[in-house]
Amino acid sequence: MQNNKVNPSTLSGFMELMPSEQKVFNKIEKTLKEVYELYGFYPLDTPILEKSEVLLAKAGGETEKQIYRFFKGDTDITMRFDLTVPLAKYVAKNYNNLVFPFKRYQIGKVYRGERAQKGRYREFYQADIDIIGDGELNIINDAEIPSVIYNVFTRLGLNDFTIRINNRKILNGFFSMLNLEEKTVDVMRIIDKIEKISYDEFIKELKKIDVTDEQCEEILKFIKIEGNSEEILESLKAFSGKNEVFDQGLKELELVYKYVADFNVPKENYKIDLSIARGLDYYTGTVYETTFNQHPEIGSVCSGGRYDNLAEYYTEKKLPGVGISIGLTRLFFILNDNNYLNSKDSSPADVLIVPMTEDLSYAINISTKLREEGIKTQIYFENKKIKNKVSYANRTKIPFVLFLGEDEININKVTIKNLESGKQETIELSGAIKIIQDCVRVLSNEKIVNIGTKN
Amino acid sequence: MQNNKVNPSTLSGFMELMPSEQKVFNKIEKTLKEVYELYGFYPLDTPILEKSEVLLAKAGGETEKQIYRFFKGDTDITMRFDLTVPLAKYVAKNYNNLVFPFKRYQIGKVYRGERAQKGRYREFYQADIDIIGDGELNIINDAEIPSVIYNVFTRLGLNDFTIRINNRKILNGFFSMLNLEEKTVDVMRIIDKIEKISYDEFIKELKKIDVTDEQCEEILKFIKIEGNSEEILESLKAFSGKNEVFDQGLKELELVYKYVADFNVPKENYKIDLSIARGLDYYTGTVYETTFNQHPEIGSVCSGGRYDNLAEYYTEKKLPGVGISIGLTRLFFILNDNNYLNSKDSSPADVLIVPMTEDLSYAINISTKLREEGIKTQIYFENKKIKNKVSYANRTKIPFVLFLGEDEININKVTIKNLESGKQETIELSGAIKIIQDCVRVLSNEKIVNIGTKN
Numbered sequence: 001m002q003n004n005k006v007n008p009s010t011l012s013g014f015m016e017l018m019p020s021e022q023k024v025f026n027k028i029e030k031t032l033k034e035v036y037e038l039y040g041f042y043p044l045d046t047p048i049l050e051k052s053e054v055l056l057a058k059a060g061g062e063t064e065k066q067i068y069r070f071f072k073g074d075t076d077i078t079m080r081f082d083l084t085v086p087l088a089k090y091v092a093k094n095y096n097n098l099v100f101p102f103k104r105y106q107i108g109k110v111y112r113g114e115r116a117q118k119g120r121y122r123e124f125y126q127a128d129i130d131i132i133g134d135g136e137l138n139i140i141n142d143a144e145i146p147s148v149i150y151n152v153f154t155r156l157g158l159n160d161f162t163i164r165i166n167n168r169k170i171l172n173g174f175f176s177m178l179n180l181e182e183k184t185v186d187v188m189r190i191i192d193k194i195e196k197i198s199y200d201e202f203i204k205e206l207k208k209i210d211v212t213d214e215q216c217e218e219i220l221k222f223i224k225i226e227g228n229s230e231e232i233l234e235s236l237k238a239f240s241g242k243n244e245v246f247d248q249g250l251k252e253l254e255l256v257y258k259y260v261a262d263f264n265v266p267k268e269n270y271k272i273d274l275s276i277a278r279g280l281d282y283y284t285g286t287v288y289e290t291t292f293n294q295h296p297e298i299g300s301v302c303s304g305g306r307y308d309n310l311a312e313y314y315t316e317k318k319l320p321g322v323g324i325s326i327g328l329t330r331l332f333f334i335l336n337d338n339n340y341l342n343s344k345d346s347s348p349a350d351v352l353i354v355p356m357t358e359d360l361s362y363a364i365n366i367s368t369k370l371r372e373e374g375i376k377t378q379i380y381f382e383n384k385k386i387k388n389k390v391s392y393a394n395r396t397k398i399p400f401v402l403f404l405g406e407d408e409i410n411i412n413k414v415t416i417k418n419l420e421s422g423k424q425e426t427i428e429l430s431g432a433i434k435i436i437q438d439c440v441r442v443l444s445n446e447k448i449v450n451i452g453t454k455n
Numbered sequence: 456m457q458n459n460k461v462n463p464s465t466l467s468g469f470m471e472l473m474p475s476e477q478k479v480f481n482k483i484e485k486t487l488k489e490v491y492e493l494y495g496f497y498p499l500d501t502p503i504l505e506k507s508e509v510l511l512a513k514a515g516g517e518t519e520k521q522i523y524r525f526f527k528g529d530t531d532i533t534m535r536f537d538l539t540v541p542l543a544k545y546v547a548k549n550y551n552n553l554v555f556p557f558k559r560y561q562i563g564k565v566y567r568g569e570r571a572q573k574g575r576y577r578e579f580y581q582a583d584i585d586i587i588g589d590g591e592l593n594i595i596n597d598a599e600i601p602s603v604i605y606n607v608f609t610r611l612g613l614n615d616f617t618i619r620i621n622n623r624k625i626l627n628g629f630f631s632m633l634n635l636e637e638k639t640v641d642v643m644r645i646i647d648k649i650e651k652i653s654y655d656e657f658i659k660e661l662k663k664i665d666v667t668d669e670q671c672e673e674i675l676k677f678i679k680i681e682g683n684s685e686e687i688l689e690s691l692k693a694f695s696g697k698n699e700v701f702d703q704g705l706k707e708l709e710l711v712y713k714y715v716a717d718f719n720v721p722k723e724n725y726k727i728d729l730s731i732a733r734g735l736d737y738y739t740g741t742v743y744e745t746t747f748n749q750h751p752e753i754g755s756v757c758s759g760g761r762y763d764n765l766a767e768y769y770t771e772k773k774l775p776g777v778g779i780s781i782g783l784t785r786l787f788f789i790l791n792d793n794n795y796l797n798s799k800d801s802s803p804a805d806v807l808i809v810p811m812t813e814d815l816s817y818a819i820n821i822s823t824k825l826r827e828e829g830i831k832t833q834i835y836f837e838n839k840k841i842k843n844k845v846s847y848a849n850r851t852k853i854p855f856v857l858f859l860g861e862d863e864i865n866i867n868k869v870t871i872k873n874l875e876s877g878k879q880e881t882i883e884l885s886g887a888i889k890i891i892q893d894c895v896r897v898l899s900n901e902k903i904v905n906i907g908t909k910n
Contacts, residue, residue: 005770006508006509006512006768006769007509008509008543008545008548008769009506009544009548010502010548011505011532014504015502016502016545017500018552019498019499019557019559020497022497022500023497023498037803037831038830038832039826039831039832039833040831040833040853042474042475042478044474044477045480045481046465047465047578048564048578049466049469049523049578050465050466053461054462068504068527070525072523072568073568088463089463089464090471092463093464093465094473097473099847099850099851101837102474103803103833109503111504113527113528138838140836143819144834151826259819262816262820263819263822264820311463313461314460314461315460315463316460348492349495352495360595360714360717361714364598364714365717365719368602368718371494371606376492376494378494378495382556382588382592382593383593392554398495
């Protein structure tokens with residue numbers, strides 16, 4: 001990099017993948033899209049830049065520090081730091097032209113100027129779904145969300161995960177019973193940290209906001225209620241009739257729990273967990289977190305919940321909703337870092353045509369026929385030795401090579417080589433097409449994530 | 456928007472689509488991706504933010520004014536204004552780990568602070584493909600590019616377009632014959648404008664840089680050489696032997712022209728056009744523009760060409776390449792604005808389940824079965840009148856409604872209604888699945904663009 005050349009570096013904290021990694025990333029993204037669309041969510045694509053007054057209508061001090069904000073001429077601009085605030089703006093802005101419940105997904109980059117560290121990115125993808133009601137939104141929608149999460153992860157090849165469900169009204173109601181109404185937000189925030197901090201720290205934090213010893217004990221006893229989900233629901237009934245909000249929350253949680261089963265989510269993949277609180281004061285009912293059972297240290301990979309009012313900073317309309325967000329970049333990083341990603345299906349093409357004659361018409365003709373059959377086809381045009389041409393296929397993991405020389409042209413056939421098995425044969429093009437398509441079908445059905453069988 | 460509410464507005468010059476428009480936009484994007492991948496291009500996704508010293512290693516004054524540039528802490532950051540400079544950085548940075556020829560596509564947003572006007576956006580998608588060689592790159596690659604363009608547009612439903620091909624070496628060589636070597640860049644820039652300005656303005660511009668009357672006449676005569684592509688190539692042979700660069704260019708153009716035909720691109724969709732120059736001094740050989748025959752006023756919707764050295768600002772390695780760019784946002788705007796987009800396939804789901812009982816288990820059960828068959832399914836959960844539920848399907852253009860009441864549950868059937876025909880029948884679920892799948896297949900095979908049959 002001497003001689004006045006600029007060092008071709010990428011900003012710290014910005015993920016930039018190698019081509020074969022990008023193929024796998026895109027396959028994950030595609031899976032998310034497909035599942036989201038199966039549930040009838042509309043795609044949405046809002047701008048990455050918004051007016052600062054719009055994006056920061058709500059934001060507190062913490063967010064302010066992390067954002068990318070700048071002036072272009074006289075315009076005060078902020079890069080979006082999540083996909084929820086732009087959604088709120090969008091729904092408020094287009095309220096009269098949307099059909100409610102409005103179901104949308106958005107997979108897009110967001111920006112936060114966090115301290116750069118391993119697995120933390122400043123530019124990262126979020127993959128959100130939300131269902132927005134006009135005035136009200138049936139609680140059953142909250143039962144559909146875990147079904148979406150379940151489908152996303154199992155289709156990716158992940159099975160050993162737990163969707164943990166709670167309802168904030170239960171916590172709020174319970175805190176009221178303890179006369180902690182005014183400290184609800186803070187207590188919720190501390191409970192949200194329970195898996196990350198020690199028991200002593202937990203108590204210390206509660207003490208800091210003047211929670212008494214007795215209250216501490218009650219809180220701990222409550223969020224640690226033991227048993228499976230049915231048993232927890234049974235235990236909660238003991239608190240019924242003392243607080244309306246609690247009763248409402250319990251009714252909602254029972255309903256959600258019942259219908260999640262109807263959505264065919266296996267019992268081992270979801271459970272009621274009273275310690276799930278979510279840090280944001282935004283949530284008002286059902287809350288979700290999703291953890292990989294073998295990797296509790298990662299924390300939640302898919303979180304969300306129910307909120308009463310999406311767009312209160314922009315409109316008088318009451319717009320309740322429920323949604324979740326998957327941190328796609330972080331998820332990819334975790335899976336990649338743990339060698340869980342199946343890279344078998346990461347080649348740019350299904351077949352590489354290697355012409356062996358000077359005139360390329362035959363090779364080009366074959367390429368068109370292959371592409372018409374949906375086969376991803378490259379022709380190697382460069383003047384290199386055969387060895388180098390085949391090496392191109394090997395290095396990019398293209399599974400097949402078609403050799404096209406005088407012999408093949410004369411008998412109107414192709415010589416196909418399977419690079420994995422080494423098997424080579426000279427056959428009709430139609431036969432080669434079948435061989436390639438069969439292989440592609442197997443490859444594309446491979447799960448993206450291979451936990452347990454690292455490769 | 457009284458009472459301290461923030462006006463939920465979007466920045467001027469930033470496209471934000473309605474949900475059904477977004478569906479159509481995504482279908483176009485998907486078509487581009489599919490075609491690019493059929494040709495073996497890797498996907499790539501570089502950051503939207505880069506160090507200013509990297510992005511502006513080359514840039515001239517014009518670009519500087521248009522860019523979004525800001526400081527975050529001490530870091531001088533610029534938002535990418537195209538996808539070519541990030542590619543150059545990427546290839547230089549990862550040179551040792553890439554396999555050449557490196558074929559990549561990237562579809563992503565870029566940012567230019569241009570004056571806002573109809574059809575001009577400050578945030579817009581480009582959809583680029585490039586083939587990068589290491590040291591050299593066979594000219595036949597230049598013949599593959601028009602085949603990609605042809606496939607993209609015809610798959611979208613566009614047929615009446617022309618890919619116009621030229622070779623800058625021919626123009627350069629010809630200018631040398633006229634002793635205009637030193638004015639080549641300027642003359643090229645003026646020729647690039649020929650379709651946008653009048654004859655008089657064209658001459659005036661040439662005069663401004665001291666091109667003589669005689670030279671003007673020769674230039675005009677040259678770029679207006681008449682006839683079909685074969686005749687133009689024939690006419691060009693008259694200039695052979697006078698200038699090496701010209702001869703090289705003619706040889707290349709002949710070869711490209713020959714092989715484009717082998718790629719099965721119909722003669723009516725491409726032609727040699729000596730007035731195609733491209734404004735950027737970046738291009739060194741083959742150049743392309745693509746125009747809609749019925750809409751010459753739009754100018755080129757897909758342009759590109761061959762360049763000698765992709766990453767000269769970052770590396771000593773010589774990296775020649777060839778590529779094109781489609782201005783996806785602009786293309787969408789044009790098609791939408793002209794009512795050319797087919798919005799038949801813009802619903803969020805294939806079927807809406809309308810439960811008619813209080814218990815929703817049956818409906819949820821059916822939804823799972825439909826989704827397992829790949830059918831995009833929504834359940835209407837809200838407590839509204841039947842009329843409102845069906846209206847939801849009508850307004851979002853969901854083609855089918857499934858009514859599930861006590862009767863259906865008792866006989867284990869479904870009542871399916873085709874909203875377009877109004878036909879309603881009570882049948883087995885398997886029958887309904889077939890009906891829906893058949894309809895979806897037809898809809899998804901509809902071309903996205905419907906020129907001539909406006910709707």
